[in-house]
Amino acid sequence: MDTSSTSAAMDYSYSLVDTSLDLNINPRRSNDVAPVRERLGLSKEVQSNFMELGRKVSVKQENGALVEELNRVSAENKKLTEMLNVLCENYNVLRSQLMDYMSKNPDKELSPSRKRKSESSNNNINDNTVAMNRNSESSSTDEESCKKPKEEVIKSKVSKVYVRTQASDASLVVKDGYQWRKYGQKVTRDNPSPRAYFKCSFAPTCPVKKKVQRSIEDQSVLVATYEGEHNHPHPSQMEATSAATRSLNLGSVPCSASLGSSGPTVTLDLTKSKTNNNDARISNSRMESSSDVRQLLVEQMASSLTKDPNFTAALAAAISGRMLQ
DNA sequence: CGCATTTGACCTGCGC
DNA sequence: GCGCAGGTCAAATGCG
Numbered sequence A: 001m002d003t004s005s006t007s008a009a010m011d012y013s014y015s016l017v018d019t020s021l022d023l024n025i026n027p028r029r030s031n032d033v034a035p036v037r038e039r040l041g042l043s044k045e046v047q048s049n050f051m052e053l054g055r056k057v058s059v060k061q062e063n064g065a066l067v068e069e070l071n072r073v074s075a076e077n078k079k080l081t082e083m084l085n086v087l088c089e090n091y092n093v094l095r096s097q098l099m100d101y102m103s104k105n106p107d108k109e110l111s112p113s114r115k116r117k118s119e120s121s122n123n124n125i126n127d128n129t130v131a132m133n134r135n136s137e138s139s140s141t142d143e144e145s146c147k148k149p150k151e152e153v154i155k156s157k158v159s160k161v162y163v164r165t166q167a168s169d170a171s172l173v174v175k176d177g178y179q180w181r182k183y184g185q186k187v188t189r190d191n192p193s194p195r196a197y198f199k200c201s202f203a204p205t206c207p208v209k210k211k212v213q214r215s216i217e218d219q220s221v222l223v224a225t226y227e228g229e230h231n232h233p234h235p236s237q238m239e240a241t242s243a244a245t246r247s248l249n250l251g252s253v254p255c256s257a258s259l260g261s262s263g264p265t266v267t268l269d270l271t272k273s274k275t276n277n278n279d280a281r282i283s284n285s286r287m288e289s290s291s292d293v294r295q296l297l298v299e300q301m302a303s304s305l306t307k308d309p310n311f312t313a314a315l316a317a318a319i320s321g322r323m324l325q
Numbered sequence B: 001c002g003c004a005t006t007t008g009a010c011c012t013g014c015g016c
Numbered sequence C: 001g002c003g004c005a006g007g008t009c010a011a012a013t014g015c016g
Helices: A002-025 A028-037 A046-053 A057-104 A117-124 A128-138 A142-147 A236-245 A277-286 A291-307 A308-325
Strands: A158-164 A179-186 A194-200 A209-214 A221-227 A255-260 A263-268
Touching: none
Parallel strands: none
Antiparallel strands: A158 A221, A179 A194, A194 A209, A209 A221, A255 A263
16 A cells, blocks of 8 residues: 555656646646636535536536646646756756866866865866766875865765845845754855855754855855755655655645755655645545546646745756756 | 854965 | 965854
């Protein structure tokens, strides 16, 4: 029984991603979905009776219209997925070209400013793979490793995230779901905006640090530099483990921008649901037998996603970060 | 009162 | 060795 619920959860996560992308690019959908749901009586309490009502002829007629709508949404999703794939392919091509260039010109620095070795190596390329390669190269000889005892393993995991905020917002806060404690702030030479230093305070032993500074080119963009890897699960995932044993929770889906070993990613928090457990029970027991209901629930989740400012901010951060890289 | 933030002092690495 | 700049520490301060 665990396997079925797990596969169902994974299936929903995939649907979530596709639909959320669709709704972000086509915001009109949030306006379309809500009336349709109201027409079908898909409020949280009425939704529990949806399957019984679905057997009635009048509802079937509206279901037909809804199926057409969902088909159109699915087509849009497919199109957007293809666009995303093309974007990722282009990104990979550019990255491979950059890697080739760096391997052919190891002496040339992309950043002309003189800084510490670790700092300059981190700033050259906003790519974890290159940063790790550079560290492996520097540690290839014992002589260099002796010269730089402070070169911690933490430095091997460095990535940047660009977050667009309001220019009037002076706070250097990047909401990524983790708990951070600010331990310092400095005004650097190359950027008049102060740089804030954060440590992960969720776990006392977590070595992850974060630097946040406004972009010198665009004051409305916050540049968050993450160093190290969390040695604890994401705070939302810790709740997810307990929630997953109960059932699937659908509805409002908070999310956060988080960083893995391969760069910025969007972590969808499926655990914090504003809907009651009836929705979850419905989705759990009926979704295998009704693809229409699944589509409806996906739309409901997507609608909730687009209403969540945390999700939109985190998604914008992840996308902008990837594009700017 | 406890916790998080602020901020000046201090530490460390690098270039000259 | 000295100065500079980034990074960190810790006492002071603010806030709920």
